Amino acid sequence: MQQAWRxxxxxxxxxxxxxxxxxxxxVVTALHHRKNGEAWSDADVAKRKAExxxxxxxxxxxxxxxxxxxxxxxxxLFRAHVEAYRQSIRAVAKAGVKVICYNFMPLIDWNxxxxxxxxxxxGLALRFDRIDFIAFDAFGLRRPGAKTSYPEADLEKAEAxxxxxxxxxxxxxxxxxVAALPGSxxxxxxxxxxxxxxxxxxxxxxLYRANLVAFLKDIVPVAEEEGARLCIHPDDPPLxxxxxxxxxxxxxxxxxxxxxVPSLANGLTLCxxxxxVRADNDIAAMAKEFGPRIHFAxxxxxxxxxxxxxxxxxxxxxxxxxVAVVAQLLAEERRRKxxxxxxxxxxxxxxxxxxxxxxxxxxxxxxxYSAIGRLKGLAELRGAMMALDWARSQED
Numbered sequence: 132m133q134q135a136w137r138x139x140x141x142x143x144x145x146x147x148x149x150x151x152x153x154x155x156x157x158v159v160t161a162l163h164h165r166k167n168g169e170a171w172s173d174a175d176v177a178k179r180k181a182e183x184x185x186x187x188x189x190x191x192x193x194x195x196x197x198x199x200x201x202x203x204x205x206x207x208l209f210r211a212h213v214e215a216y217r218q219s220i221r222a223v224a225k226a227g228v229k230v231i232c233y234n235f236m237p238l239i240d241w242n243x244x245x246x247x248x249x250x251x252x253x254g255l256a257l258r259f260d261r262i263d264f265i266a267f268d269a270f271g272l273r274r275p276g277a278k279t280s281y282p283e284a285d286l287e288k289a290e291a292x293x294x295x296x297x298x299x300x301x302x303x304x305x306x307x308x309v310a311a312l313p314g315s316x317x318x319x320x321x322x323x324x325x326x327x328x329x330x331x332x333x334x335x336x337x338l339y340r341a342n343l344v345a346f347l348k349d350i351v352p353v354a355e356e357e358g359a360r361l362c363i364h365p366d367d368p369p370l371x372x373x374x375x376x377x378x379x380x381x382x383x384x385x386x387x388x389x390x391x392v393p394s395l396a397n398g399l400t401l402c403x404x405x406x407x408v409r410a411d412n413d414i415a416a417m418a419k420e421f422g423p424r425i426h427f428a429x430x431x432x433x434x435x436x437x438x439x440x441x442x443x444x445x446x447x448x449x450x451x452x453x454v455a456v457v458a459q460l461l462a463e464e465r466r467r468k469x470x471x472x473x474x475x476x477x478x479x480x481x482x483x484x485x486x487x488x489x490x491x492x493x494x495x496x497x498x499x500y501s502a503i504g505r506l507k508g509l510a511e512l513r514g515a516m517m518a519l520d521w522a523r524s525q526e527d
Contacts, residue, residue, distance in 0.1 A: 147186025157191030224357035254485035481508035
């Protein structure tokens with residue numbers, strides 16, 4: 132697999148020199164200065180590609196061309212945004228960047244309640260505490276309908292948890308849940324979050340999936356024409372949040388999506404950590420079943436805590452057998468080579484990482500994207516890949 136690294140552009144506290152020292156060859160990046168719904172120009176894409184090349188690296192994956200809320204809800208200026216998206220696909224493909232990761236999560240992308248959760252090693256991890264989330268939703272945000280969205284027993288736990296929280300803890304959870312993601316323009320206050328939810332009212336999972344399929348039917352033909360490969364990122368976490376539909380979190384979800392839009396340009400990003408939140412997901416089996424459509428892999432792991440809560444573990448630890456997943460991805464690469472596919476090599480990145488060593492004291496860190504934690508993860512994954520390749524060579 133091509134070892135890659137997410138980079139948020141010139142303002143990223145982790146430089147391209149750091150990326151190169153970590154041993155990565157590819158860069159996963161985007162035009163983070165462009166707002167959702169704007170078309171990316173050939174000039175802007177060329178500039179970003181030149182920046183990456185000057186750092187001695189290759190821009191191998193776009194993550195991501197954001198899908199606006201208007202597109203997701205088929206409202207407002209969505210038709211103009213779809214056309215801008217098509218233009219952006221053409222611009223990155225023209226520059227030779229053919230793998231495009233995107234997501235269709237409603238309103239908020241990945242969600243965590245803790246950004247500095249202490250691990251036994253002394254490192255700090257990202258964590259999602261389901262009861263803290265419910266406490267925020269029902270008693271902090273006071274979202275209309277929140278109290279009917281959860282089982283009564285969980286709601287009682289959340290009410291007691293919220294009552295016991297200090298004001299500082301309440302504010303921390305709220306900030307973590309509604310804050311903008313690294314490289315994103317969109318963050319919400321409590322009032323603006325309630326307002327932003329309104330276009331999603333009445334969208335059932337079936338209706339929301341129909342919106343995704345309609346979007347793909349608009350853009351997949353462009354990707355086919357340009358030789359580009361779209362790869363949807365699973366919901367993170369693949370759990371109900373804020374009463375809005377989450378439709379990309381299981382093998383069944385992927386089957387429905389690929390049945391509706393059969394083109395190989397309609398693929399997936401195998402995010403082990405996101406899918407691993409659900410105990411019913413067999414990630415290695417999913418890697419085998421959907422192998423031909425896996426255009427990109429996020430290799431991180433999670434430890435499930437039993438009630439929907441989880442924290443991000445070491446890359447080779449946690450609840451998912453990461454080595455089995457990597458072995459299946461390597462098998463898929465061999466299958467593609469035998470088939471003669473020109474995309475036999477699957478780009479991967481060591482998604483997220485613990486906050487370790489002197490990174491803990493740095494003033495500017497993108498949550499989950501510190502240098503040392505990802506370097507450690509990449510080294511572990513590289514070792515696993517080399518060991519699997521060696522073992523196979525002994526069999527031949």
